[in-house]
Amino acid sequence: MSDGARQFPCDSCGARVTFAPGRDALVCPYCGSETHIPSSTEGIEEHDFASVTAEHLGEDAETIDVLSVQCDSCAALVEPSPNHEAFPCPYCGSSIVAREKSRRLIKPQAVLPFRVARAEALKAFRRWVRTRWFAPNALKKLARVEDRLRGLYTPYWTYDAGTVSRYTGQRGEEYRVTVRRNGKTVSETRVRWYPAAGTVSRHFDDMLVVGSESLPRGLAEALEPWDLGSLVTYRDEYLSGFSAERYQVDVKRGWVRAAERMEEVIRGDVRRDIGGDRQRIHSLHTTHGDITFKHVLLPMWICSYRYKERVYRFLVNARTGEVQGERPWSWVKITLAVLAAVVVFVVLKSLEN
Numbered sequence: 001m002s003d004g005a006r007q008f009p010c011d012s013c014g015a016r017v018t019f020a021p022g023r024d025a026l027v028c029p030y031c032g033s034e035t036h037i038p039s040s041t042e043g044i045e046e047h048d049f050a051s052v053t054a055e056h057l058g059e060d061a062e063t064i065d066v067l068s069v070q071c072d073s074c075a076a077l078v079e080p081s082p083n084h085e086a087f088p089c090p091y092c093g094s095s096i097v098a099r100e101k102s103r104r105l106i107k108p109q110a111v112l113p114f115r116v117a118r119a120e121a122l123k124a125f126r127r128w129v130r131t132r133w134f135a136p137n138a139l140k141k142l143a144r145v146e147d148r149l150r151g152l153y154t155p156y157w158t159y160d161a162g163t164v165s166r167y168t169g170q171r172g173e174e175y176r177v178t179v180r181r182n183g184k185t186v187s188e189t190r191v192r193w194y195p196a197a198g199t200v201s202r203h204f205d206d207m208l209v210v211g212s213e214s215l216p217r218g219l220a221e222a223l224e225p226w227d228l229g230s231l232v233t234y235r236d237e238y239l240s241g242f243s244a245e246r247y248q249v250d251v252k253r254g255w256v257r258a259a260e261r262m263e264e265v266i267r268g269d270v271r272r273d274i275g276g277d278r279q280r281i282h283s284l285h286t287t288h289g290d291i292t293f294k295h296v297l298l299p300m301w302i303c304s305y306r307y308k309e310r311v312y313r314f315l316v317n318a319r320t321g322e323v324q325g326e327r328p329w330s331w332v333k334i335t336l337a338v339l340a341a342v343v344v345f346v347v348l349k350s351l352e353n
Contacts, residue, residue, distance in 0.1 A: 037235060046292035063105060066246060118149065121316040149302070150301070151299065157247075159206075159258040167283060170194060173277055175192065176188070208228075242299070263284070270284065
């Protein structure tokens with residue numbers, strides 16, 4: 001990733017070859033020649049989080065000096081586009097002028113290669129646009145703009161940790177009673193509460209945190225799950241023909257988000273441990289141990305578009321085909337739909353009378 005322009009010549013004609021999604025090979029667009037990417041026999045190593053300090057990225061983590069350019073609109077840090085002074089930002093569509101910055105970063109240890117081809121992602125985008133019933137009509141025109149859809153490797157962190165969590169709370173047991181209310185006999189649910197306390201433990205493997213600040217967290221997390229069991233050791237060849245973003249969320253900030261996501265799971269464990277029909281959690285204290293991390297790149301197809309000065313994004317998980325997106329709303333269409341529903345309601349009521 002150091003040169004910002006990975007170019008691999010075709011063995012047959014010398015043209016630039018690019019990675020072919022789903023084929024684990026570099027393919028020449030001119031003569032069709034394929035170059036297989038050899039699989040690595042090296043394992044994907046986890047790094048000790050305890051070695052990360054304010055001054056060091058990690059004693060056992062391999063680092064690399066990289067060149068990147070920053071989008072003035074959304075602050076994304078992406079690799080320079082080969083042989084182009086200006087190129088569109090994959091996140092917001094704004095033009096990026098290639099003013100390169102050098103940074104020292106933790107090198108990606110693994111990558112999930114593209115599996116979903118561009119044509120499949122484009123079909124998914126068109127289907128998604130057609131099903132946005134209350135979107136402005138102008139949005140549907142974007143489905144015909146093919147050059148907006150770009151393949152992008154997004155930076156992620158994965159964290160492993162063992163957790164022990166101590167809690168206090170209450171277990172609620174429901175029961176039914178019959179009461180008189182407004183002259184009628186009705187049955188209602190009541191709850192008896194009992195004190196509860198205990199300890200739950202869990203080992204987390206590959207808790208994901210997106211390393212980009214340009215990609216909305218909700219959209220990124222909605223693309224999950226990823227088939228992380230198919231991660232392969234990082235090689236430049238997998239990125240040939242695609243863009244890649246440098247991480248902006250460093251490994252320590254990423255851990256804060258990972259711990260938050262772990263607590264969401266732990267609270268579910270606590271509720272199951274408390275049991276009963278209802279649960280209350282009064283206190284929860286978690287100890288994390290044996291924390292390790294790795295830096296990985298995950299593939300997405302992304303389309304960014306502007307509508308009335310706001311940027312919207314559409315994403316495709318380039319492994320599973322999962323689709324997530326942002327969209328504008330047409331208040332004219334919504335208002336007409338509400339009025340139509342009111343008219344139908346009034347007509348039905350008049351027929352009943």
